[in-house]
Amino acid sequence: MQRKFTQLMSATTLAASLLLGTSAHAADEFNHLVRIIVPFAPGGTSDILARIIAPKLSTAIGQTVIVENKPGAAGNLGADAVAKAPKDGHTLLLLDVGSLATSPNLFNNLTYDVEKDLAPVGMIMFAxxxxxxxxxxxxxxxxxxxxxxxxxxxxxxxxxxxxxxxxxxxxxxxxxxxxxxxxxxxxxxxxxxxxxxxxxxxxxxxxxxxxxxxxxxxxxxxxxxxTGKSRLKNAPDLPTFKEVGLPAADYGTFQGMFTTAGSPPATVRRLNEELQKVLAQPDIQQKIAEQGGEVMAGKPDDLKNWLHASIKSFGAEIKAANIKVEQ
Missing domain, CATH: 3.40.190.10 (Periplasmic binding protein-like II)
Structure with missing residues (x-):
């Protein structure tokens, strides 16, 4: 009996230490306020998503999460702020990642490197x-x-x-x-x-x-x-671009989250894990569907690969169409 009690206590102590270790690790990962930078004005797709996600993420990581709008320069002002933030995973960027894919092809005066200075956390949705x-x-x-x-x-x-x-x-x-x-x-x-x-x-x-x-x-x-592959469930009378012979039929808003490059890998992984959990919740999926979108949760590498490929593909389209913007 004593041996069994000792074994039980040892197991309990181990479990407690693991739990405390996990809590301490979580505290190390997130130890102060977290900001989600939306590089556009309030009320747009990115802003709506950020304000849906922020309370859930706050509960998950045990820290206050606020949304901060920083519009300007086609999203580049906010993206630059995240690129230059402390490398601790506490400053997040939520935006239409298509903006990041077009910027290197349109602007020759970017003050940050899209692929080197931002660390992908995960894709969120497509609308x-x-x-x-x-x-x-x-x-x-x-x-x-x-x-x-x-x-x-x-x-x-x-x-x-x-x-x-x-x-x-x-x-x-x-x-x-x-x-x-x-x-x-x-x-x-x-x-x-x-x-x-x-x-x-x-x-x-x-x-x-x-x-x-x-x-x-x-x-x-x-x-x-x-745009998109099919008509919207909540607006079935709207034909698709493809149905009516318009180009850019596969265009749309791909929303994703990034943090500052160089942030601890464990923190980025935790952010991704919690983000995927949030996106898996039925009420979040319903809210996104009501907004005409669909959840596109994935790993950081999925977003990294999407961005790299999109920079090339959008670059080819911009060059072929001879699209230029005044700077």
Whole structure:
């Protein structure tokens, strides 16, 4: 009996020490406030996601997690801030990672290296783009819209989330393919771009469903088409770009999370593990689905490989379309 008791106590002591070790390790990993930098204005896809994820992540790591908007320079201002933050995994970047993929191909004055200065944590979600117009634009479907745009050069003003963003590139690709001359108007994020079209300041938009679809369903904007492989469940009347013969059919907003390169590998792994757990929760999946998106959880290397391949592929498309932006 004494031997069994001793063995039990030894096992209990070991388990307790392991638990304490795990807790101490967690405390070492996250020992002060964590910031999620969103490099766009409040209300856009990245901002909505960050504010959905932050409370869950805070509970998981036992530290306060706040969302900080740092818009400017097509997302590069916020990305640069994370690239230059302390290398401790406490400063996170949540954004449309397509912006990171286009920046090296469009800007020759970047103050950080996209692949060297940022450490991937994980992909979060994909949401297609919605092509929509202000109700004052005299078109009811994509065919009428293309004819109107071709017949009225310079009359359409296409809002985007910032110069060099994927939705900006998408508008340029569509214009080149269809022989359209329209103005590209940059704003500080997808939400600001959507509101500008709703107000009539601009009149056309290609933007993430998360930030734009609510205005379509409310009747404040007229939806014409959507990117992606299939129609949206909550907007089945919108045809896909592929169905109506538009280019950029596979474009959309790929949202992902990064931290500062050089952060402890164990911290990055823990962030990824907790992020995947958050994304697996039914209420989070439902919220993302309601926003017109789908969860795309994965490992850091998955995002790293996606970004590397996308820098090359978008670079080829930008060069082929002779797309340039004023700096």
């Amino acid at each position: 297609p783009y919605v092509l929509a117009v202000h109700p004052s634009v005299p078109t009811k479907n994509i065919g009428e819209f293309i004819k109107y745009a071709q017949s009225n050069p310079g009359k359409l003003a296409v809002a985007n989330s910032g110069i060099g963003g994927i939705n900006h590139i998408a508008a340029l690709v569509v214009a080149k393919d269809k022989g359209i001359n329209w103005k590209s108007i940059p704003y500080k994020g997808g939400s600001a771009a959507s509101r500008a079209v709703v107000s009539g300041e601009s009149n056309t938009i290609i933007n993430g469903a998360t930030a734009t679809l609510p205005f379509v369903t409310s009747g404040q904007l007229v939806g014409l088409a959507v």
